[in-house]
Amino acid sequence: EADIYQTPRYLVIGTGKKITLECSQTMGHDKMYWYQQDPGMELHLIHYSYGVNSTEKGDLSSESTVSRIRTEHFPLTLESARPSHTSQYLCASSWPGPTYEQYFGPGTRLTVT
């Protein structure tokens, strides 16, 4: 069973605040990903990591940053939230290689007012 957790599940926050979205997985997966998904739209990859101390930007430009200090943990930070950051953020993890599926966390729905 896939165990990947995200907190908070919902967040409403004012403009200019710094926020960190947490993502943890207990499967020992090397690869982790952050996707952004607006309602009714595609998932867009914003960050990914091959392992500890590895982070890369995805296809969709994002003002967020990520870190990977531990295998199981891949937090995403927005230094100064704006209404344009309102979206759903989905974290995923997988083993390396193209024959392994990605497992998704439950998502964080962020609203910036």
Added chain:
Amino acid sequence: EDKVVQSPLSLVVHEGDTVTLNCSYEVTNFRSLLWYKQEKKAPTFLFMLTSSGIEKKSGRLSSILDKKELFSILNITATQTGDSAIYLCAANNNAGNMLTFGGGTRLMVKP
């Protein structure tokens, strides 16, 4: 640029109907195609297809890949209201398990 296109965008059927969802892709160094079901939250994995012509089946769901024509279909037979969801198709390139997602097909099954 890698691209995945799904059709139809949305579909409304009645319980017991059979549906076919389509996914076409243009991906450099294509390696596999995945189907996910997304209800209110996280996408859950359904199938991974790597070889043409080999049907994968799980209960009432089945899927097949055509690597020559660059498409896949997902079939759901005897649909139930619990099948209502967004079905996502994603193509995986060989560059390290990177997925390009389609826009999804929103399926609604009415009682």
